[in-house]
Amino acid sequence: MNAIKNRRSIRKYKKRRIPENDLKAVIEAARLAPSGANRQFWKMIVVQDEERKKELVPLCNNQKFIEDCSAFIAGIDDPSQKWYRVDIAIAMDHLTLAAYSKGLGTCWIGAFDREKLAEYLGVPKGQVITVCMTLGYPDEAPETRTRKPADELFYWERYGVKQ
Numbered sequence: 462m463n464a465i466k467n468r469r470s471i472r473k474y475k476k477r478r479i480p481e482n483d484l485k486a487v488i489e490a491a492r493l494a495p496s497g498a499n500r501q502f503w504k505m506i507v508v509q510d511e512e513r514k515k516e517l518v519p520l521c522n523n524q525k526f527i528e529d530c531s532a533f534i535a536g537i538d539d540p541s542q543k544w545y546r547v548d549i550a551i552a553m554d555h556l557t558l559a560a561y562s563k564g565l566g567t568c569w570i571g572a573f574d575r576e577k578l579a580e581y582l583g584v585p586k587g588q589v590i591t592v593c594m595t596l597g598y599p600d601e602a603p604e605t606r607t608r609k610p611a612d613e614l615f616y617w618e619r620y621g622v623k624q
C-alpha cells in the first residue's frame with residue numbers, strides 16, 4: 462500500500478546508472494506477473510545506452526525527460542494473443558511498484574510513434590509496442606494527482622448500484 466499510495470509519475474531524473482542488482486529485481490517483478498493462461502507472450506526491451514536514449518526522444522513525441530532516465534523499457538506485444546495489452550500492463554505495473562521499493566521513479570510512456578519506435582528497436586513485423594516506461598532516480602517530488610471517488614468507480618452487485 463505504501464508504494465501504491467506514494468508512487469508518482471516522475472518526469473525529471475538524476476543522471477545515474479541503476480545498479481545491476483536493483484534493475485534485475487525490478488524486471489524480476491515484471492517476470493513474476495500473472496498473465497492469461499500463464500502464456501507470458503510479452504517481451505520487454507531495456508535501453509540504457511545514453512546515445513540511444515537521446516534518439517528515443519523524437520520517437521516519443523519529443524518527451525525530453527526520456528533522455529535523462531536511467532532505463533527506458535519498451536513493452537512488446539503479440540497482437541494475435543487474446544490477452545495482449547492486459548498482460549503487459551500487469552507486468553509493467555508490477556515493475557512500477559518494485560521500482561518504487563528500490564527508490565526509483567517511473568513514468569508510463571504511451572505517447573510514441575508506433576511504427577518508428579518499433580523499427581528503431583528492431584521489433585519483428587507482426588509484433589507491436591503497447592506501452593513503454595521510463596525508470597530512474599527522481600529529481601522532483603510531484604504532488605499527488607487526484608483520483609475519482611470510490612462511488613464513481615464501484616457498483617455493488619449490479620451495474621449502477623451504489624453503496
Ligand SMILES: Cc1cc2nc3c(=O)[nH]c(=O)nc-3n(C[C@H](O)[C@H](O)[C@H](O)COP(=O)(O)O)c2cc1C
Nearest residue numbers: 468469470472524568569570571572573592603606
Ligand atoms: C497507459 C498510460 C500512458 C501514459 N503515457 C504518458 C506519456 O506518454 N507521457 C507522460 O508524461 N505520462 C504518461 N502517462 C502518465 C499519466 O499521465 C499519469 O499516470 C497520470 O496523470 C496519473 O499521475 P500519477 O502517475 O503521478 O499518479 C501515462 C500513463 C498511462 C497509464
